[in-house]
Amino acid sequence: MAPVKTPAPKPVVSDLQSESDLRAVLAALVRGCRSMTAEERRQLPAPPPKIHGPFLAELRRQIRTGGDPLGEAYARIFPAGKRRATGTTFTPPHVVGQMFALADRLVEHPALIVDCGSGSGRFSLAALRKFPAARVVACELNPLLALVCRANALAAGLESRFEVKRGDFRDLRLPRRTGPTLFIGNPPYVRHHDIEPHWKQWYRDELARHDIAGSQLAGLHLHFFLKARQLAQPGDAGCFITSAEWLDVNYGRDLRKLLLNGLGGHTVHLFPANQQLFADALTTSAITTFRVGQVHHGMGFTEAGDQQRPLTNWVPTEELRRAQAWSAFARPLRPVAVEATTTLGDFFTVHRGQVTGANPIWIAGENTPPLPAYCLLPTVTHAKEIIRLAGAPLRDLTALRRVVSLPEDWSGLPAQDRRLIESFIGWAEAEGGKSSFIARHRRPWWRVKLKAPPPIIMTYMGRRPPVFARNLAGARLLNIAHGLYPRIPTDDALLDALVGWLNRHVLPSAGRTYAGGLVKFEPGEAMRIPVPTLEHFAHVA
Ligand SMILES: C[S@@+](CC[C@H](N)C(=O)[O-])C[C@H]1O[C@@H](n2cnc3c(N)ncnc32)[C@H](O)[C@@H]1O
Known part of the structure; x- marks a missing residue:
């Protein structure tokens, strides 16, 4: 029998045991890098020590595949x-x-990502990989x-x-900068x-510029939020994880005010107190997101790390201003006794949004021929437009796309409008709009009849519970979402309370689960969602 060849033992990165080991490896990794600063060079041993080739290759492999062996070595050595x-x-x-x-919901294509206090560069490397067109500053x-970061x-x-x-x-x-920046x-x-x-x-x-009397007791993490505010331009966004104490303590009031005043606080995701994310820092953690220069009218609060719990408790700005402490907004409500006989369908009919038959033709884009403005209706055309709201009401139509909705009879319209409509229909036919299954069964084929704007909209498909939002802007809906239409008289307070309740209590198990964990709420399932009696909401409101 041929002798079995034992492979050479793999180099182990835990061999890095001292600061001088780490510096030697860093020197080998950054050797020849032209953009290094004089300060960085001073950090490294001269002459650079010889490091075993396979060891370096293994380090590079680990870093390329998303590991952080140098950061881990640093944490071991210090x-x-x-x-x-x-x-x-x-x-x-x-x-x-x-x-x-979470940052995806704030800014789609950041031009720049700033890794604030970058350590070994975990956020920097993730950003470089995720956004191949963006620049990253650590x-x-x-x-x-800083050198570890560069070597990585x-x-x-x-x-x-x-x-x-x-x-x-x-x-x-x-x-x-020319595009949006993400501070993370x-x-x-x-x-x-x-x-x-x-x-x-x-x-x-700096805080005085925002009419906030800063506390002497604020920790450095609050200074970081303030600096992000100072650097940010309208449209920029941020996502920081910190200890959660600022939500409730006195000095945290500075940040609570800043989030409501200029920093554009968007959501707070509070981890359960018994979930320690950092082995070496015993603290309750919270992720805070912000979107600078936008009026949010409130912020979303969630208990983080619990995939089962629906997203957000949306709290209006006025209530946040009044509250002495914020963490309670993120903690789950006490279980509510739901009368099995009361369902969402007792109070609302749920309708699927409109099918167009050919979205590239009926959702206006750069190739769409001109039409009178009243033929172009602002419409929710993607579920992420609801998810991004994180439970807050939809108030603004500007970011929504327009769906073509032609009048049934345009004979009485001005000649100019008639010409535009007729030439649009010619274009739509040439693009194949008449031959889709839906168009062939629609009378007339060119009439996408958008339903009236529903007061509540909901997503219905995903690997998570549906997200509900009030539709204060009066947007129309395509069939990527459902609309809830009241059967009973309602008012703002009732609708707000109901949406908040639904976002916090509806579990995926109420829907239909498909292979791979996809959950769907068809209109019938949505109407069977158990809800408390309306007296409960009258009380909450
Ligand atoms: C909590 S660690 C986070 C490290 C890394 N971003 C990560 O999450 O893995 C904070 C980092 O901020 C750095 N730091 C501390 N004070 C700083 C300051 N005033 N300016 C910039 N960085 C600072 C520390 O050296 C440390 O690397």
Whole structure:
């Protein structure tokens, strides 16, 4: 029998046990990189030590496949006690992923992503991979970690769109930008005792610009929110994970006010108190998202990390202003006794949105021939337009697409309008609009009859419970969502309370589950959703 060849033992990254090991490996990884600064070069041993080739290859492989062996080595070499003074702890990859998923709802194609307090660069690398056209700036105070960040980007082959700014985030300047910026990260938790007086003064002065009297007791993570506000332009967005205490404590009032005043607070996702995300920092965590320059009229609150629980409790701005503490908004409601006999269908009929038969023809785009404005109705054409609201009402039609809705008879219209409508119909026919199954069964074939705007809209398909929203803007609906039409007299307070309740209580199990976990709520299933009696909502409202 041929002798079995034992493979050479794989190099193990846990071999990196000391700061000088780490610096030696960094030197090998960044060797030849032209964009390094003189400060970075000073960090490295000279002459650069020889590192075993297979060891470097294994490191690069791990980094390319999404690992962070250098960050892990750093955390091993500098134990939690040594990292505490600078608030250094690294974010687990699944949380980084969750935060980018939340950021997707805020800004679709950021031109720039700023990793605020980047550590080893977990957010930076995730951003470089996720947005191949964007630039990424990592800002990190600690010179060794800034170098780790650069080495990671080089090893991953992503350095051409990446810049490390070594320094204090509060001093950061950004280049002139043409598209939206996303600020993301895990700002350092450093208590006010360790913040220098000149930064406390900076914090007070900057907050005063927003008519907020800053507290001396604010921690460094609040300084990071404020700096993001200072750097941000309208349309920019942010997503930070921090300790959750600011939601309730006195100094947190600064941030609570800032979110309602200029920073554009959008959602807060509070993790359950017993869910410790960071092995070396015992704290309850919250992810906060914001969208600068938008009037939100309120913020969404969720209990994070529980896939079963529907998304959001939407809390109006006025209520947030009045509240002394915010964390209760994110905690699940006490179970409500639902009378089995009362269902959503007792109070509402649920209708599917309109089918067009050929969306490229009936949803106006750049090739659509001109039409009178009254033929183009603002319409929800994608479920994400509801999901993105995170439970808040739809108030604004500007971001929605227009669906062509022609009058049945245009003989009495001005000649100019008649010509436009007729030439549109000619175009639609040439594009094949007359031959779709739906058009062949529609009389006349060109008439997409959009239903009246429903006061409540809901998504009905996904790997999660449906999202409900009030439709204050009067948008129409395509068949990517359902509309709820009241059978009984309702008012704003009742509809608000009902939507809040539905977003917090409807479980996927009420719908129809398909293979792969897809859950669908056909109109019939939606109408069978059990709800409390209306007296309950009258009481809540
Ligand atoms: C909580 S850690 C997060 C690290 C990394 N973003 C992650 O989530 O894995 C905070 C980072 O901010 C850095 N830091 C602390 N004070 C800073 C400051 N004033 N400006 C920039 N970075 C700072 C720390 O060195 C640390 O790397």
